[in-house]
Amino acid sequence: MKLFRILDPFTLTLIITVLLASFFPARGGFVPFFEGLTTAAIALLFFMHGAKLSRTAIIAGGSHWRLHLWVMCSTFVLFPVLGVLFAKWAPVNVDPALYTGFLYLCILPATVQSAIAFTSLAGGNVAAAVCSASASSLLGIFLSPLLVGLVMNIHGAEGSLEQVGKIMLQLLLPFVLGHLSRPWTGEWVSRNKKWISKTDQSSILLVVYSAFSEAVVNGIWHKVGLGSLLFIVVVSLVLLAIVILVNVGVARKFGFSKADEITIVFCGSKKSLANGIPMANILFPTAMIGMMVLPLMIFHQIQLMVCAVLARRYKRQIENMQQNQASA
Structure with missing residues (x-):
């Protein structure tokens, strides 16, 4: 029961989807049906992302340029460098696709909703978090596929200009169309955020089901045992710890306020x-995706759990600082 209280509902749904694909994978004529449905769902997902982001949120942030610059460096420089070094080191004998999965994880943009939510909970600079997280998500549409072509080819993974063009067509075009539609859809999107959130989650679940169905047919669970899952958990914890420590160190070294430090972290x-x-569904062969996204799925849950603990700790620090200032 404790496990169910720790895991958020969406993560539980992800686990159920993986189990469903493991026991009842899509086969035969259902495969092209789910592929078409998944493509349409992804296009809708990014259309909604474009419709949700205001022009101000996209271009704002000039007043906190140092903070935003470091967040972008952490997301698109520090993480990829760590991923490349780890993939070259390859200290444990596991399926090479897991190393590729961690490398892919490291070149992705930051989250938007959870980054802002944890910043708010911890007492950080929420306005800066909105700008940084939104900018990271937007830049990721351009930078992540380019980094796949630049970085992952070094390790033999697939990535080409053709795939970059494909991801621009399937992700960027719906995003731009969604943003351009804001004069007509903006008010409706604001009123139906809960429904749109369900659309986001449904799109991801469709991709996960399709990917793991293909992976199960190709024998993923014969390649990934408990040892590999433990390996993913340990590496995720170490990777997250390194990045958080570097972010805290940079924030304090360059004199950011506590609220800005929280946002950076x-x-x-x-x-x-x-x-x-x-993105993985577009950039990589379907047979690879199940193994490739395992590190991302596990890292995602670990980052939520670790950041929840950090947010509560920061909140206590902020409250103690305010009490000390009031009594001084």
Whole structure:
């Protein structure tokens, strides 16, 4: 029962989807049906992302350029460098696709909703978090596929200009169309955020089901045992710890306020499941995706649990600082 209280409902649904695909994978004529449905769902997902983001949220942030610059460096430089070094080191004899999966995880943009939510809970700079997380998500549509072509080809993974063009067509075009539709859809989107959130989650679940169905047919559970799952958990914890420590060190070294430090930690240490799984569906062969997204799925849950603990700790620190200032 404790496990069910720790895991958020969406993560539980993800686990159920993986189990469903493991026991009842899509086969035969259902495969093209789910592929078409998944493509349509992903297009809708990014159309809604574009419709949700205001022009101000996309271009704002000039007043906190140092904070935003570091968050982008943490997301698109620090993480990828760690991923490349780890993939080259390859200390444990596991399926090479897991190393590729961690490398892919490291080049993804940050989350938006959870980064802002944890920043708010901890008492950080919420306005800066909105700008940084939104900018990271937007830049990720451009940078992540380019980094796949640049970085992952070094390790033999597939990535080409053709795939970059494909992801621009399937992700960027719906995003731009969604944003351009804001004068007509903006008010409706604001009123139906809960329904749109369900659409986001449904799109991800469809991709996960399709990917794991293909992976099960190709024998993923014969390749990934408890040892491999433990390996993913340990590496995720170490990777997250390194990035958080570097972010805290940079924030304090360069004199950021405590509120800005909180924003840097929560925006600079997250990786987006919502962007990562649809991108993987476009960038990689279906047979690879199940193994590739395992590190991302596990890292996503670990980052939520760790950041929840950190947010509560930061909140206590902020409250103690305020009490000390009041009594001084």
